Amino acid sequence: MGPRASPLVCGYTSHHRRLESTLAELKDTEECLLCPTGFSANMAVLTAITSVVPGRNEDKESPVAIFSDALNHASIVDGVRVSQRQSNAEVYIYRHNDMMHLHQLLTNCKRERKVVITDSLFSMDGDFAFMKELSALRKQHDFLWIIDEAHGTLVCGESGGGVAEAFGVQEYVDIHVGTLSKAIGCHGGFIASSRKWKQWIQTRGRSFIFSTALPVPVVAAAHAAIMVAKKEKWRQHKVWALVRQFSEATGLIFTSPIAPILFGDADAALEASRKLLAKGFHVPAIRPPTVPVGSSRLRITFSAGHTAADVEALVKALSHWTKTKGPSLNFLPSPVYWFPASLTDSKTLKLLLGNNREVQSKKVRLRPKL
Template identity: 45%
Template sequence: MALWDELVDTVLTNLAAKRHLFNTRLITLAPQPALPQTFAGPGPWDRATIEIYTDRASVQQWLTINGEACIQDDEADQKLILFSGNDYMCLSSHPAIRDAAVKAAQEHGMGPRGSPLACGYTTYHKLVEESLAQLMKKQDCILCSSGYSANTAVMSAVGSVSSLLAVGRKPTEDERIAIFSDASNHASIIDGIRHMERMQEGVAFVYKHRDMSHLESLLIFSMGSNFAPLPELVELREKYGFLLVVDDAHGTFVYGENGGGAPELFGCQDDIDIVVSSLSKAAGCMGGFIACSTRWKRLILSRGRSLTFSTALPVPVVASVYAAIHVSKMERWRRSVLLENTQYFASLTELDIYNPVISVVVGSEDTVLKAHRFIFHPNFLLPYHIDSFIFSSFIFIFKCSHLLRSGFLVEPIRPPVVPPNTCRLRITLSTAHSSDDIKRLVDALKPWLPVKQAR
């Protein structure tokens, strides 16, 4: 990727000449966090991440339609099993993560509050960036307030290359940066590309989801549940010399021997130029990051508007992220348990799934609402015209004669989040789910699962 390195170096020189080359300002906070305690197996704190207790008033508020309660008062108190969270590794309640946040808060409060380019960047932030860069096998890393801001910052920086090279003039059509984006990419990537296009810094081409032939023809996933074809993308990168940026928000800490995500799983970490990921999912904390080369870090810090104009993550959050990185690396059994749960769900449903994010596509909006109504308790009467905001979370209850009544919180996905007639039930598994939890959920979902073929 020598060509891209030369382009970015030229851009950095031009920015430096204008005194527009920014960098973080390091604030020293001591002492540095110690390595946290880890465990050889699950503890009670793991189960706490998926057991959700609702009070009577909350349930009534969720399920009251047009001023009329849709649940009997004596059944309002409910313990739910969460199947919609992103805390796949159940680290959010881990004692080491809790202790790290508490200790940092006691010693430093929230820490200095400001942009990383002003006063919000501390030795804690630097330590986490170094740890993430090592995990992702990159020269450097940038901590971001969210995965959303990380993606928009990368798109802004990449798109700015053409205008920064065309000093004193508008870049021609042939000089503009072309970005090729999967049709199912996350909204943050799409929004970053749209901003780039509005600034007339680049042009975008959208290829069919996971369709490498379509991508290659253009060259001469978000609510889904499959991998990007990284080996094929790497081959195309070698052939055409494009910059390969991968969003691994749902893969970091989940896959790979050390938790390096999908790139580590497929053995192609060295062949990906920039990795964008989240700290709000499998890390159980908050924020996002960009793992990249040092030259790209300098450019993104200087041209990534979502970084320049955002306050840095609070120190207790950063301390908890540092603990999560270590716990994830040491407690490798968590990835094994998560894989076993995924395989068990697949065996019960015969769905072709390989990761803990599972989409059960049921079709139209009417169909997905019928699916909800069918597996609700009979006292739940939900009309089709219910406001979409109310459907952001649901109680799934299934009654079975040989089991105690159990409740499941499952996320329904409808337009505009997904295209029309592709409404789905989005299920996420974690290390804390038991085989019994999964079996009972599958029993409740049977009317909308593919019919098993006779063997």
């Protein structure tokens, strides 16, 4: 079953090549590179790109400046730290989805080689990166744009290409990082990019070079899963229908299949998780250090395997919890939500809003029902 060695030695087969080609087509890129995990994919990209940005400058010793969203995944955080140590990269952490802050940091940075990296759909909050605004900043500042599409692939976009496709900015993204363990339901990671970038990461990305290749059965299963998802589009549509149902039933706006229920207190979140498990719902409590102190939560994630009846039962269980615990349990998100202009204009938000909610400018106001 095992491939025996690194893809560069003897672990690369026609099955790996077929999956890479399928993922490259899905992401509308020239090439794709499979990695052992999504974590190792981000590590490989960041350690490789801080060596040199090919095609931008002949001076290969020119240092890089990395700009990373404050709520990026841990794999990005660790990759940035390693890059900083190994190559003297300057690192700037911009406030979450604060495009003005990012613009100021980019403007004040003196280094010519700039890299901006962000999750496209943030795993703990379920909100989207401001893709339209980021693409505009890329045109202005000419940075290398990397996005982590772990939670967007096969979930967002007409063809399942991800958040970049959904917002119409695929052509401006230089490198797409993804995983095979979320919507695809298997194991592994990938990097979709130009042929030049693939070749560079293959020779400089240490977490790729020195790791055993993915087993053939896993690769074959991932390819089959993508084929099913592309053929049976109802799966993607069903996920979004469940998001809308949950949003309408709770009186809250959720803009993605990741629906966080904020408790604040870690013990309260753990107790709620245990109670829900007893009722048949596996909703893990997310606590520090995964999220900041005081923001412990339940993270609900919808899939095509769930039914409308499941959502109804979940809402009932949550409603019962609030009634038995009383007002001391302050887990509902704020009744005022803010979205980027690009999201309030999207089909996704219009689908979620329905007929009984009002959008004014960039603000959505609603009253919780629970």
